[in-house]
Amino acid sequence: xxxxxxxxxxxxxxxxxxxxxxxxxxxxxxxxxxxxxxxxxxxxxxxxxxxxxxxxxxxxxxxxxxxxxxxxxxxxxxxxxxxxxxxxxxxxxxxxxxxxxxxxxxxxxxxxxxxxxxxxxxxxxxxxxxxxxxxxxxxxxxxxxxxxxxxxxxxxxxxxxxxxxxxxxxxxxxxxxxxxxxxxxxxxxxxxxxxxxxxxxxxxxxxxxxxxxxxxx
Numbered sequence: 001x002x003x004x005x006x007x008x009x010x011x012x013x014x015x016x017x018x019x020x021x022x023x024x025x026x027x028x029x030x031x032x033x034x035x036x037x038x039x040x041x042x043x044x045x046x047x048x049x050x051x052x053x054x055x056x057x058x059x060x061x062x063x064x065x066x067x068x069x070x071x072x073x074x075x076x077x078x079x080x081x082x083x084x085x086x087x088x089x090x091x092x093x094x095x096x097x098x099x100x101x102x103x104x105x106x107x108x109x110x111x112x113x114x115x116x117x118x119x120x121x122x123x124x125x126x127x128x129x130x131x132x133x134x135x136x137x138x139x140x141x142x143x144x145x146x147x148x149x150x151x152x153x154x155x156x157x158x159x160x161x162x163x164x165x166x167x168x169x170x171x172x173x174x175x176x177x178x179x180x181x182x183x184x185x186x187x188x189x190x191x192x193x194x195x196x197x198x199x200x201x202x203x204x205x206x207x208x209x210x211x212x213x214x215x216x217x
Contacts, residue, residue: 033100070098116204158182
């Protein structure tokens with residue numbers, strides 16, 4: 001066992017079960033498949049910021065990939081996705097995105113993009129799938145809204161607007177529409193706050209990138 005892996009088990013019944021499960025997946029190359037997540041494996045020594053590694057694990061993982069005939073979607077903009085969170089950290093790429101051959105032809109612009117990580121030892125990743133379908137105007141609820149003064153007043157005011165209907169389901173749907181419109185209007189006044197959050201995330205992304213090349217003091 002690689003001594004650098006003391007903080008996270010690399011063997012055991014759960015890991016063996018995962019290997020058996022994924023190795024026996026029936027993935028047709030003519031269908032659109034995508035598999036994303038923390039595999040707790042790396043493919044080569046270059047997927048670590050330190051020499052060495054568990055070569056048996058590498059061979060096992062690469063054999064699974066070859067057996068399934070799946071194709072890796074490379075991580076764009078980062079080299080590693082996991083840190084042991086020490087002062088002189090061990091960094092590895094343990095999070096992967098794989099697709100079927102048919103997927104690469106149907107969605108050739110698929111990317112796996114790293115995001116800023118706040119507390120987890122894993123870098124959150126977003127899979128971006130490029131299509132020609134126009135984006136709909138989707139209402140997005142931001143978690144930080146509930147911490148902002150005035151949020152619950154807006155919710156209460158919008159929900160208490162009188163709605164006339166003989167159907168309870170129609171009334172509830174109408175109230176949710178009122179609430180959505182009210183929150184959209186209210187959130188426009190928070191644009192500066194949202195920009196500050198985006199800027200903080202950019203700083204975290206820069207620090208994450210720097211950590212791949214040198215220690216952070």
